Amino acid sequence: MLSNFTAIEGRSFGYWKLVTFFAVLILMGAGAFVAVEIHGHGITGMNNKIAWGVPHVFAISMLVMASGALNLGSMSTVFAVKQFKQFGRFSAFLAIALLIGGLAVLMLDLGRPDRLLLTMMHMNFTSMFTLNVFLYSGFIIICFLYLWSMFEYQQYTKVIGSAAFMWRVILTTGTGSIFGVLHAREVFHSALTAPTFVALSLSSGTAISIILLVTTFKHTKRRLDDIVVFGLRNALIFFTLLVAYLLVVEKFTKFYSPAFYDVQNWILTGPYSWLYLLGVWGAAILIPLGILFHPSRGNSVKGVLWASISAVIGTFALVAHILLAGQAYPLNMFPGYEVSSVFLDGVTATYTPTSVEYILGFGGIAVAGIIYLLGIKFFRMLPDKAVAPEGYELPWNP
Amino acid sequence: MTMDRRTVLGLGGVATAGVVLAPGMTLIAAPPPDKTEASSDQRWAMLIDVNKCDSNCTACTKACRQENNVPLFGDPNRDIHWIRKLEIRDKEHRRPSVSLPVMCNHCENPPCAHVCPTQATFIRKDGIVLVDKHRCIGCRYCMLACPYKARSLVYHETSRNEDSNPEVPIRAKGVVEKCNFCVHLVDDGKQPACVQACRNEGKHAMIFGDLNDPQSEISVKIRTVKTQTIRADLGLKPHVHYEGL
Numbered sequence A: 001m002l003s004n005f006t007a008i009e010g011r012s013f014g015y016w017k018l019v020t021f022f023a024v025l026i027l028m029g030a031g032a033f034v035a036v037e038i039h040g041h042g043i044t045g046m047n048n049k050i051a052w053g054v055p056h057v058f059a060i061s062m063l064v065m066a067s068g069a070l071n072l073g074s075m076s077t078v079f080a081v082k083q084f085k086q087f088g089r090f091s092a093f094l095a096i097a098l099l100i101g102g103l104a105v106l107m108l109d110l111g112r113p114d115r116l117l118l119t120m121m122h123m124n125f126t127s128m129f130t131l132n133v134f135l136y137s138g139f140i141i142i143c144f145l146y147l148w149s150m151f152e153y154q155q156y157t158k159v160i161g162s163a164a165f166m167w168r169v170i171l172t173t174g175t176g177s178i179f180g181v182l183h184a185r186e187v188f189h190s191a192l193t194a195p196t197f198v199a200l201s202l203s204s205g206t207a208i209s210i211i212l213l214v215t216t217f218k219h220t221k222r223r224l225d226d227i228v229v230f231g232l233r234n235a236l237i238f239f240t241l242l243v244a245y246l247l248v249v250e251k252f253t254k255f256y257s258p259a260f261y262d263v264q265n266w267i268l269t270g271p272y273s274w275l276y277l278l279g280v281w282g283a284a285i286l287i288p289l290g291i292l293f294h295p296s297r298g299n300s301v302k303g304v305l306w307a308s309i310s311a312v313i314g315t316f317a318l319v320a321h322i323l324l325a326g327q328a329y330p331l332n333m334f335p336g337y338e339v340s341s342v343f344l345d346g347v348t349a350t351y352t353p354t355s356v357e358y359i360l361g362f363g364g365i366a367v368a369g370i371i372y373l374l375g376i377k378f379f380r381m382l383p384d385k386a387v388a389p390e391g392y393e394l395p396w397n398p
Numbered sequence B: 001m002t003m004d005r006r007t008v009l010g011l012g013g014v015a016t017a018g019v020v021l022a023p024g025m026t027l028i029a030a031p032p033p034d035k036t037e038a039s040s041d042q043r044w045a046m047l048i049d050v051n052k053c054d055s056n057c058t059a060c061t062k063a064c065r066q067e068n069n070v071p072l073f074g075d076p077n078r079d080i081h082w083i084r085k086l087e088i089r090d091k092e093h094r095r096p097s098v099s100l101p102v103m104c105n106h107c108e109n110p111p112c113a114h115v116c117p118t119q120a121t122f123i124r125k126d127g128i129v130l131v132d133k134h135r136c137i138g139c140r141y142c143m144l145a146c147p148y149k150a151r152s153l154v155y156h157e158t159s160r161n162e163d164s165n166p167e168v169p170i171r172a173k174g175v176v177e178k179c180n181f182c183v184h185l186v187d188d189g190k191q192p193a194c195v196q197a198c199r200n201e202g203k204h205a206m207i208f209g210d211l212n213d214p215q216s217e218i219s220v221k222i223r224t225v226k227t228q229t230i231r232a233d234l235g236l237k238p239h240v241h242y243e244g245l
């Protein structure tokens, strides 16, 4: 099964329509950034209790997906899953695109983005942020080397691919630890937050790859065998179960400790419970699993596509829940006491995001989108047909 | 049209050089300015006697606002409070409620400084935790990390007016700030504005002083009466102590 890699033609009206659409979104995102620069974060919905809002949800979800996008490459290089080898280039390139999109949002949402270089000049190695600066820049370099080796020096692909695999596990651990290490935040302070992010990156990275492969191959009229998609489906099932497992273990442990009753009950019944139940459990876990295990829908590419879309929406929901519910839950400064003040101590924070925040977030998605679209046009990223190795059969089907 | 290998490698090389060189800027950038002229001979701290604190007195919060040009924007979600009055009451309502001021605790192990990517938040040798507003990039990570909600982002532009304190800068949009133990007054040998206001009010609920000086009023008190800090279990070693909590 030797794949021939070719760039897409990218001359159709539909292609340029999509590029233009993303370009317009990027321009709007830039406009939102300038507006926040001029007027301050006062024009966002963020406040002193919800200091990280919708832009962070977009940014962190994209960073999580970026590391997960490398999955297909890792599966072929590290775990020798042959039928994914043809997606190695796509996988490394998508990882770079998503990472750049996510980082762009993160940086443009700073209160003083003009001072960004200070993070390079006065590094603080106890900060998860500083460590992440290294992890993210290193990831881009490794992904590029990985891509390069796949293009030019295949003898190094295994070594670089393995390094990339380890790096991405550490990278997502770093992203999850931004939250997990914060002792005072009861909703997300947990040693399991980072592993949950790693599992989430695997499921969401696989899901976004499925979505892009199926749609790209369809619109470029390339052949993508169902069995290849079903192989990805099986991976998506496994990774989604992994996310569910970690969430259950976390809840299970916390419900054994009366000290956590308040916060756990709040998660299940409080103002953000809809996000937890519908977004996290519904969109990220139960809906995809329900579709993928279904005897007919699970065995149709369309069904797998819808399950993947739900998984990606669920990823945003999970990140949003950790971030927004995590900050909205009042800090427990006096355990066992009711607290009140003019500074809104003791009450659940309210947060109504404004349009500039969404525009900034979608701008980041558009950055990743345009990089992807131009990448597959100008470089030979995609196989001209995606087929399974001869005689290959899936070990399992619903 | 497909780019040839050279172009791919060239583009990648430029990108790689960019990411590699950027962190390397440390090597050529000026070293961080010496963080402090302060001396570790002192360890500044505060002691608040909640028995003397009156629920409808806000002398300390007003004084802080005035001294440090801390603005109110008329939006409770965004108003900045370097010090605020809290009412606390046990959940079963068996005891009367207690009123106390809460501000930055100038923790000995400050998570805000640990997470700050630019060292804009740092701890001085004398224990005062400060924010260098010229180095803060407004990432707000410290706001998530502080267990005492002591920090606020300045959400809007602020300006000087005739009531502003000319000795102190106005608060800068886009950066995060908090109580600085009135460092400008303390370095001048004076008391923080909130402590002075409490004294002027005749309450004497707040004492500020040097824990390294065994004769100081605060040292004597902490040795002789039962005091505690907020959420001591977090291990941050706050330096705002409370009596009668």
Ligand code: SF4
Residues within 6 Å of the ligand: B103, B104, B105, B106, B107, B110, B111, B112, B113, B129, B145, B146, B147, B148, B149, B150, B151, B178, B236
């Ligand atoms: S109270 Fe909060 S802001 Fe003040 S030093 Fe401690 S962690 Fe930092």
Ligand code: SF4
Residues within 6 Å of the ligand: B112, B115, B116, B117, B118, B119, B120, B121, B131, B135, B136, B137, B138, B139, B140, B141, B142, B143, B175, B176
């Ligand atoms: S907001 Fe400023 S002070 Fe706070 S962590 Fe970020 S750079 Fe440091």
Ligand code: SF4
Residues within 6 Å of the ligand: B063, B064, B065, B067, B068, B082, B083, B103, B178, B179, B180, B181, B182, B192, B193, B194, B195
């Ligand atoms: S010590 Fe100064 S800055 Fe801190 S609360 Fe008191 S008056 Fe405000």
